[in-house]
Amino acid sequence: MRPKIYLFGDSITEESFSPGGWGSSLAHHFARTADVVLRGYSGYNTRWALKVKERVFPEAESGDAPVAVTVFFGANDAVIPDRCGGFQHVPLDEYKQNLLDIIAFLKKQWPSTRIILITPPPIDEAARLLDPYINNLSGLPERTNESAGRYAKQCLAAAAECGVPAIDLWTKMQQSPGWQKACLRDGLHLTENGNKVVFEEVIGQLREGGISLETLPADLPLWAEIDPNDPLKCFEK
Amino acid sequence: MRPKIYLFGDSITEESFSPGGWGSSLAHHFARTADVVLRGYSGYNTRWALKVKERVFPEAESGDAPVAVTVFFGANDAVIPDRCGGFQHVPLDEYKQNLLDIIAFLKKQWPSTRIILITPPPIDEAARLLDPYINNLSGLPERTNESAGRYAKQCLAAAAECGVPAIDLWTKMQQSPGWQKACLRDGLHLTENGNKVVFEEVIGQLREGGISLETLPADLPLWAEIDPNDPLKCFEK
Numbered sequence: 001m002r003p004k005i006y007l008f009g010d011s012i013t014e015e016s017f018s019p020g021g022w023g024s025s026l027a028h029h030f031a032r033t034a035d036v037v038l039r040g041y042s043g044y045n046t047r048w049a050l051k052v053k054e055r056v057f058p059e060a061e062s063g064d065a066p067v068a069v070t071v072f073f074g075a076n077d078a079v080i081p082d083r084c085g086g087f088q089h090v091p092l093d094e095y096k097q098n099l100l101d102i103i104a105f106l107k108k109q110w111p112s113t114r115i116i117l118i119t120p121p122p123i124d125e126a127a128r129l130l131d132p133y134i135n136n137l138s139g140l141p142e143r144t145n146e147s148a149g150r151y152a153k154q155c156l157a158a159a160a161e162c163g164v165p166a167i168d169l170w171t172k173m174q175q176s177p178g179w180q181k182a183c184l185r186d187g188l189h190l191t192e193n194g195n196k197v198v199f200e201e202v203i204g205q206l207r208e209g210g211i212s213l214e215t216l217p218a219d220l221p222l223w224a225e226i227d228p229n230d231p232l233k234c235f236e237k
Numbered sequence: 238m239r240p241k242i243y244l245f246g247d248s249i250t251e252e253s254f255s256p257g258g259w260g261s262s263l264a265h266h267f268a269r270t271a272d273v274v275l276r277g278y279s280g281y282n283t284r285w286a287l288k289v290k291e292r293v294f295p296e297a298e299s300g301d302a303p304v305a306v307t308v309f310f311g312a313n314d315a316v317i318p319d320r321c322g323g324f325q326h327v328p329l330d331e332y333k334q335n336l337l338d339i340i341a342f343l344k345k346q347w348p349s350t351r352i353i354l355i356t357p358p359p360i361d362e363a364a365r366l367l368d369p370y371i372n373n374l375s376g377l378p379e380r381t382n383e384s385a386g387r388y389a390k391q392c393l394a395a396a397a398e399c400g401v402p403a404i405d406l407w408t409k410m411q412q413s414p415g416w417q418k419a420c421l422r423d424g425l426h427l428t429e430n431g432n433k434v435v436f437e438e439v440i441g442q443l444r445e446g447g448i449s450l451e452t453l454p455a456d457l458p459l460w461a462e463i464d465p466n467d468p469l470k471c472f473e474k
Contacts (some may be wrong), residue, residue: 001295017265025259028254029277038268043460051472052457058238087465220289223280227326235288 003034004064005206008049008056009072012121012189012198016042018190022199029203033216034067045076046098047091053105065110067211070202071102073189074120075143078151084134084142092154099158107162114209115161116202119152119164121194122173124180127187133214143188165208167201239456240271241301242408242443244284245293248307249358249426249435251277257429257438266350266440269306270453276343283326283335290342300345304448307439308339312380312425314380315388316339321379331449344399345442351446353439354396354403358431359410361417364424404438428442 007013007023017038027036027083039056049056077090077098078229090098099117106115128134137140143147152170159166167172173183173194180187183194190198223232242248244260253260254275264273264391276293278286286293314327314335329333336354343352365371365378375381389407410420410431417424421429427435443449458471 001296014268015265015458017268019257019261021261021265022255022265024254024258027261027264027275028252028258031251031254031277035274037272038264039456040268041457045465048463048468048472051469061238087468121451169409220292222279226285227279231285231324232288235285 001064002171003211004037004066004215005057005211006037006039006066006069007067007072008039009118010044010076011042012036012040013070013072013112014042015039015189016195016198017093021194022195022202024129025195025199026202028079029199029213031197032195032218032220032222033213034162036132038055039104044073045088046073046095046102046199047077047090049073050098050101053102057091057106057109059109062109063117064103065169066113068116068206069106069110070116070118071099071106072118073099074151075148075156077148079142080140080144080147083138083140084136086142095151096154096158100162103158103162114206114211115162115164116205117155117164117207118202119155119166119170121169121170121184121190122179123148126186127180127184127217131186131188140219141187145182150191166221167198167205169198169201172201173197182190238301240250240448240453241276241303241420242267242271242448243276243294243303244309245276245306246355247277247281247313248279249312250275251279252426253277253432253435253451257432259427259439261472262432262436263436263439266436266450269457269459270450271448274303280313280325281310282325282392283310283332283339284314284354285361286310286336286452287338291334291338294324294343296346299385300336303353304453305353305446306343306347307353307355308336308343308357310336311340311342311388311392312385315357315384316376316379316382317381318376320377321373327470329387330369330410333391333395337399338373340395344393352399353391353442353446354401355435355439356392356403356405357385358369358406358425358427359416359423360385361421361424364417364421368425369425378424402442404435406435406438407413409438410434442468 076088081089125141313325362378
């Protein structure tokens with residue numbers, strides 16, 4: 001049975017199998033070694049994630065521990081409360097506690113699974129004002145980069161408190177020149193470049209946890225292992 | 238528990254999660270409704286697939302019937318026997334029988350699963366001669382379009398004999414003007430356009446079997462179903 005890697009998060013996870021998405025890149029990378037399982041829920045914050053965690057990860061499947069789970073929330077929690085989309089907002093302290101509760105739940109279910117937290121990405125506020133999906137008449141962005149940064153910091157704090165690794169996407173992404181347009185499509189969701197950043201960071205954190213193409217056994221003989229003079233031999237094992 | 242769709246096949250399946258690939262397009266399409274599980278094995282023909290079918294679909298997991306399985310072999314079976322890569326060749330009659338055996342195996346394990354056969358794609362012979370991965374000194378392509386067509390026909394015959402649907406990719410793809418370069422990257426594997434053809438055909442065959450976004454329940458409340466005035470209400474169910 002192949003090991004599983006779950007991707008748990010909001011729309012940045014749900015759309016991660018779109019062309020060039022970080023989820024499909026992971027699935028392609030681990031094409032013969034692991035199943036990448038999509039559990040992304042557009043619009044969700046940690047409060048809602050906490051409500052549904054038992055349905056996302058049913059106890060009935062708990063015997064089949066994944067090798068890793070990415071937990072990628074915060075972009076919606078960080079919405080400014082009194083602006084457009086404010087009902088998605090979760091206060092900063094609650095956000096951190098919700099992450100701690102999600103980690104505790106996963107750790108209890110699967111003690112040896114590598115849990116990787118991912119902070120929300122930075123926000124390009126100018127682009128948010130142009131989002132055609134938001135009926136925003138206030139002239140103020142519903143998300144700010146400063147707010148996303150505060151949530152990112154609490155995400156890192158939660159990870160440190162639990163001793164799980166975290167990807168500081170908010171900081172990492174802002175190190176790319178012109179990250180606003182290079183990494184973000186609409187000021188929030190990822191371009192192909194932005195997806196590459198997430199993919200590389202996740203691959204790196206998996207590798208740190210001993211999860212890589214070098215350590216995971218390939219499912220069935222690889223092309224290079226098949227003897228042209230006696231191809232069936234390797235299937236008899 | 239989300240329904241599963243298995244993709245079982247050779248390299249055209251294994252690489253289906255590459256950017257723009259038909260597998261990742263399926264996973265993206267069914268992001269909230271079904272898990273698309275990759276079981277592609279580069280270089281494999283039906284003879285080898287038959288040898289490993291119990292390991293690809295273990296009996297231990299047979300209780301968890303997928304809603305659909307695509308079976309996509311033939312491109313390697315159809316290699317010309319006395320040319321480069323000839324050890325992948327499987328005689329035409331055996332190819333058909335192997336497909337029948339694979340279908341019988343899947344039907345026994347999962348009587349209600351929709352099995353979708355896919356014929357090998359057409360071959361652009363001129364491009365095959367340029368494939369840098371093949372040490373082909375003969376000046377003759379190791380695959381021909383005529384051979385792929387004969388295997389495609391037997392694939393359709395096997396499907397008809399078992400009463401399962403089939404996608405005639407060999408014919409379908411040749412209906413695109415300039416299919417040689419538009420649909421094929423190296424005369425055999427798919428371009429983004431070629432991947433689109435497979436994706437559309439698979440979606441169509443799933444729909445014919447009652448498997449679509451309209452019929453599959455979404456996993457957890459969708460964004461549009463969440464009441465901004467009382468977001469938690471929909472999670473209490």
